[in-house]
Amino acid sequence: GAVVSQHPSRVICKSGTSVKIECRSLDFQATTMFWYRQFPKQSLMLMATSNEGSKATYEQGVEKDKFLINHASLTLSTLTVTSAHPEDSSFYICSATPLGPPHQPQHFGDGTRLSIL
Amino acid sequence: AQTVTQSQPEMSVQEAETVTLSCTYDTSESDYYLFWYKQPPSRQMILVIRQEAYKQQNATENRFSVNFQKAAKSFSLKISDSQLGDAAMYFCAYRTNNAGNMLTFGGGTRLMVKP
Numbered sequence: 001g002a003v004v005s006q007h008p009s010r011v012i013c014k015s016g017t018s019v020k021i022e023c024r025s026l027d028f029q030a031t032t033m034f035w036y037r038q039f040p041k042q043s044l045m046l047m048a049t050s051n052e053g054s055k056a057t058y059e060q061g062v063e064k065d066k067f068l069i070n071h072a073s074l075t076l077s078t079l080t081v082t083s084a085h086p087e088d089s090s091f092y093i094c095s096a097t098p099l100g101p102p103h104q105p106q107h108f109g110d111g112t113r114l115s116i117l
Numbered sequence: 118a119q120t121v122t123q124s125q126p127e128m129s130v131q132e133a134e135t136v137t138l139s140c141t142y143d144t145s146e147s148d149y150y151l152f153w154y155k156q157p158p159s160r161q162m163i164l165v166i167r168q169e170a171y172k173q174q175n176a177t178e179n180r181f182s183v184n185f186q187k188a189a190k191s192f193s194l195k196i197s198d199s200q201l202g203d204a205a206m207y208f209c210a211y212r213t214n215n216a217g218n219m220l221t222f223g224g225g226t227r228l229m230v231k232p
Contacts, residue, residue, distance in 0.1 A: 032218060034219060034220070038160075042224070042225070043208060043222045043223065043224045043225050044162075044208070044220075044222045045222075046219060046220070046221075049219060091160060093160075093162065095162070095220075097218045105152065105164050105167060106212075106218065106220060108161070108162035110159075110160070110161055111160050111161070113160075
Protein backbone atom coordinates (compact mmCIF):
# COMPACT_ATOMS: atom_id res chain seq x y z
CA GLY A 1 0.00 0.00 0.00
CA ALA A 2 0.87 3.67 -0.20
CA VAL A 3 3.55 4.71 2.28
CA VAL A 4 4.37 8.15 3.61
CA SER A 5 7.67 8.57 5.39
CA GLN A 6 8.08 11.40 7.86
CA HIS A 7 11.46 12.32 9.31
CA PRO A 8 12.62 12.88 11.96
CA SER A 9 10.30 11.10 14.34
CA ARG A 10 11.57 12.96 17.37
CA VAL A 11 13.35 16.27 17.81
CA ILE A 12 14.57 17.91 20.99
CA CYS A 13 16.30 21.25 20.58
CA LYS A 14 16.97 24.58 22.21
CA SER A 15 14.77 27.60 21.89
CA GLY A 16 15.64 29.69 18.84
CA THR A 17 16.61 26.74 16.69
CA SER A 18 14.97 26.16 13.31
CA VAL A 19 13.74 22.63 12.71
CA LYS A 20 13.00 21.01 9.37
CA ILE A 21 10.58 18.10 9.05
CA GLU A 22 10.40 16.06 5.85
CA CYS A 23 7.39 14.26 4.43
CA ARG A 24 7.99 11.85 1.57
CA SER A 25 5.61 9.71 -0.40
CA LEU A 26 7.66 6.58 -1.08
CA ASP A 27 5.70 4.77 -3.74
CA PHE A 28 3.34 7.34 -5.17
CA GLN A 29 3.24 10.95 -6.33
CA ALA A 30 1.22 13.65 -4.67
CA THR A 31 0.59 17.19 -5.87
CA THR A 32 -0.92 18.00 -2.50
CA MET A 33 0.31 17.20 0.97
CA PHE A 34 -1.14 18.34 4.26
CA TRP A 35 0.48 19.36 7.53
CA TYR A 36 -1.34 18.88 10.82
CA ARG A 37 -0.54 19.75 14.38
CA GLN A 38 -1.78 17.76 17.33
CA PHE A 39 -1.58 18.82 20.97
CA PRO A 40 -1.78 16.17 23.70
CA LYS A 41 -5.21 14.60 24.00
CA GLN A 42 -6.56 16.77 21.21
CA SER A 43 -7.52 16.27 17.60
CA LEU A 44 -5.52 17.00 14.47
CA MET A 45 -5.66 20.59 13.35
CA LEU A 46 -4.84 21.37 9.75
CA MET A 47 -2.05 23.90 9.54
CA ALA A 48 -1.53 24.18 5.81
CA THR A 49 -1.97 22.57 2.46
CA SER A 50 1.26 22.09 0.57
CA ASN A 51 1.01 22.37 -3.19
CA GLU A 52 3.75 21.13 -5.49
CA GLY A 53 5.26 23.96 -7.47
CA SER A 54 3.27 26.71 -5.80
CA LYS A 55 2.80 28.44 -2.47
CA ALA A 56 1.25 26.65 0.43
CA THR A 57 -2.20 27.54 1.63
CA TYR A 58 -2.25 28.29 5.35
CA GLU A 59 -5.19 27.94 7.70
CA GLN A 60 -6.38 30.93 9.63
CA GLY A 61 -4.18 31.69 12.60
CA VAL A 62 -1.13 29.83 11.29
CA GLU A 63 1.87 32.09 10.77
CA LYS A 64 3.33 31.42 7.37
CA ASP A 65 6.63 33.06 8.30
CA LYS A 66 6.87 30.80 11.33
CA PHE A 67 5.98 27.59 9.58
CA LEU A 68 7.70 27.55 6.20
CA ILE A 69 6.48 24.95 3.75
CA ASN A 70 8.25 23.86 0.61
CA HIS A 71 6.86 21.31 -1.81
CA ALA A 72 9.76 20.91 -4.20
CA SER A 73 8.68 17.72 -5.95
CA LEU A 74 5.77 15.35 -6.32
CA THR A 75 7.16 13.19 -3.51
CA LEU A 76 8.55 15.63 -0.97
CA SER A 77 7.19 18.39 1.22
CA THR A 78 9.09 20.02 4.07
CA LEU A 79 7.89 21.99 7.06
CA THR A 80 10.41 24.26 8.76
CA VAL A 81 9.60 25.65 12.17
CA THR A 82 11.68 28.79 12.28
CA SER A 83 13.18 30.10 15.52
CA ALA A 84 11.22 27.54 17.49
CA HIS A 85 10.06 28.32 21.03
CA PRO A 86 8.59 26.10 23.75
CA GLU A 87 5.03 26.92 22.64
CA ASP A 88 5.84 25.30 19.29
CA SER A 89 6.35 21.96 21.03
CA SER A 90 3.77 19.60 19.60
CA PHE A 91 3.19 16.55 17.44
CA TYR A 92 3.28 17.33 13.72
CA ILE A 93 1.83 14.94 11.14
CA CYS A 94 1.84 15.06 7.37
CA SER A 95 -0.41 13.31 4.91
CA ALA A 96 -0.64 12.91 1.15
CA THR A 97 -3.19 11.80 -1.39
CA PRO A 98 -1.95 9.81 -4.40
CA LEU A 99 -2.37 11.13 -7.91
CA GLY A 100 -4.61 9.16 -10.19
CA PRO A 101 -8.20 8.05 -9.57
CA PRO A 102 -10.08 10.67 -7.59
CA HIS A 103 -11.24 10.45 -4.01
CA GLN A 104 -8.46 8.26 -2.71
CA PRO A 105 -7.91 8.40 1.04
CA GLN A 106 -5.07 10.36 2.56
CA HIS A 107 -2.04 8.43 3.78
CA PHE A 108 -0.38 9.67 6.93
CA GLY A 109 3.21 9.80 8.03
CA ASP A 110 4.10 8.52 11.49
CA GLY A 111 4.46 12.03 12.86
CA THR A 112 7.20 14.10 14.44
CA ARG A 113 7.30 14.87 18.13
CA LEU A 114 8.92 18.27 18.55
CA SER A 115 10.14 19.38 21.96
CA ILE A 116 11.65 22.83 22.38
CA LEU A 117 13.58 23.38 25.59
CA ALA B 118 -17.23 25.59 6.76
CA GLN B 119 -17.75 22.00 7.74
CA THR B 120 -17.64 20.90 11.36
CA VAL B 121 -17.37 17.43 12.85
CA THR B 122 -18.52 16.67 16.38
CA GLN B 123 -17.76 13.65 18.49
CA SER B 124 -19.82 13.98 21.64
CA GLN B 125 -18.15 11.16 23.59
CA PRO B 126 -14.66 12.09 24.85
CA GLU B 127 -14.25 8.61 26.33
CA MET B 128 -15.93 5.26 25.97
CA SER B 129 -15.23 1.89 27.47
CA VAL B 130 -16.26 -1.58 26.41
CA GLN B 131 -15.80 -5.07 27.73
CA GLU B 132 -13.66 -7.34 25.61
CA ALA B 133 -15.80 -9.28 23.08
CA GLU B 134 -18.69 -6.84 23.46
CA THR B 135 -19.95 -4.27 20.98
CA VAL B 136 -19.51 -0.51 21.21
CA THR B 137 -20.77 2.37 19.11
CA LEU B 138 -18.94 5.66 18.72
CA SER B 139 -20.96 8.70 17.68
CA CYS B 140 -20.15 11.34 15.11
CA THR B 141 -22.23 14.15 13.66
CA TYR B 142 -21.22 16.69 11.08
CA ASP B 143 -22.49 19.86 9.53
CA THR B 144 -22.24 20.61 5.83
CA SER B 145 -24.18 22.21 3.02
CA GLU B 146 -22.66 19.89 0.44
CA SER B 147 -24.39 16.83 -0.95
CA ASP B 148 -21.34 14.91 -2.11
CA TYR B 149 -18.54 14.16 0.34
CA TYR B 150 -16.66 11.41 2.13
CA LEU B 151 -16.61 10.34 5.74
CA PHE B 152 -13.88 8.42 7.51
CA TRP B 153 -13.05 6.85 10.82
CA TYR B 154 -9.39 6.85 11.79
CA LYS B 155 -7.79 5.00 14.67
CA GLN B 156 -4.81 6.48 16.51
CA PRO B 157 -3.16 4.03 18.94
CA PRO B 158 -0.57 5.16 21.49
CA SER B 159 2.08 5.00 18.75
CA ARG B 160 0.16 7.96 17.24
CA GLN B 161 0.01 6.46 13.77
CA MET B 162 -3.17 7.39 11.91
CA ILE B 163 -4.82 4.22 10.68
CA LEU B 164 -7.79 4.32 8.33
CA VAL B 165 -10.54 2.12 9.74
CA ILE B 166 -13.41 2.65 7.35
CA ARG B 167 -14.71 5.11 4.77
CA GLN B 168 -18.14 6.01 3.43
CA GLU B 169 -19.08 7.82 0.25
CA ALA B 170 -22.06 10.09 0.84
CA TYR B 171 -23.73 9.08 -2.41
CA LYS B 172 -23.87 5.46 -1.30
CA GLN B 173 -26.86 4.45 0.77
CA GLN B 174 -25.36 1.16 1.86
CA ASN B 175 -23.42 1.33 5.10
CA ALA B 176 -19.73 0.48 4.80
CA THR B 177 -18.40 -2.60 6.58
CA GLU B 178 -14.85 -3.77 7.23
CA ASN B 179 -14.73 -7.01 9.19
CA ARG B 180 -15.66 -6.13 12.80
CA PHE B 181 -16.14 -2.45 11.95
CA SER B 182 -19.30 -1.04 10.45
CA VAL B 183 -20.93 2.33 10.20
CA ASN B 184 -24.44 3.65 10.51
CA PHE B 185 -24.62 6.47 8.02
CA GLN B 186 -27.71 8.66 8.30
CA LYS B 187 -27.28 11.35 5.65
CA ALA B 188 -30.41 13.33 6.48
CA ALA B 189 -29.46 13.42 10.14
CA LYS B 190 -25.79 14.05 9.27
CA SER B 191 -24.77 11.23 11.53
CA PHE B 192 -21.95 8.73 11.01
CA SER B 193 -21.48 6.33 13.91
CA LEU B 194 -18.91 3.54 14.12
CA LYS B 195 -19.80 0.15 15.53
CA ILE B 196 -17.05 -2.15 16.71
CA SER B 197 -18.17 -5.74 17.23
CA ASP B 198 -16.35 -8.37 19.26
CA SER B 199 -14.08 -5.72 20.75
CA GLN B 200 -10.46 -6.69 21.22
CA LEU B 201 -7.77 -5.27 23.48
CA GLY B 202 -5.98 -3.98 20.40
CA ASP B 203 -8.96 -1.80 19.57
CA ALA B 204 -8.07 0.51 22.45
CA ALA B 205 -7.10 3.83 20.88
CA MET B 206 -8.28 7.30 20.00
CA TYR B 207 -10.85 7.26 17.23
CA PHE B 208 -11.35 10.25 14.99
CA CYS B 209 -14.26 10.87 12.68
CA ALA B 210 -13.33 12.91 9.62
CA TYR B 211 -15.10 14.67 6.78
CA ARG B 212 -13.68 15.32 3.36
CA THR B 213 -15.18 17.59 0.78
CA ASN B 214 -15.54 16.37 -2.77
CA ASN B 215 -14.26 19.68 -4.05
CA ALA B 216 -10.69 20.39 -5.02
CA GLY B 217 -8.29 20.18 -2.11
CA ASN B 218 -9.07 16.86 -0.49
CA MET B 219 -8.64 18.38 2.94
CA LEU B 220 -9.91 16.51 5.99
CA THR B 221 -11.81 18.01 8.88
CA PHE B 222 -11.49 15.98 12.07
CA GLY B 223 -13.75 15.61 15.05
CA GLY B 224 -12.38 16.00 18.56
CA GLY B 225 -11.85 12.29 19.02
CA THR B 226 -13.13 9.55 21.32
CA ARG B 227 -10.81 7.58 23.54
CA LEU B 228 -11.87 3.95 23.58
CA MET B 229 -10.82 1.74 26.44
CA VAL B 230 -11.27 -2.01 26.26
CA LYS B 231 -11.58 -3.91 29.52
CA PRO B 232 -10.31 -7.48 29.67
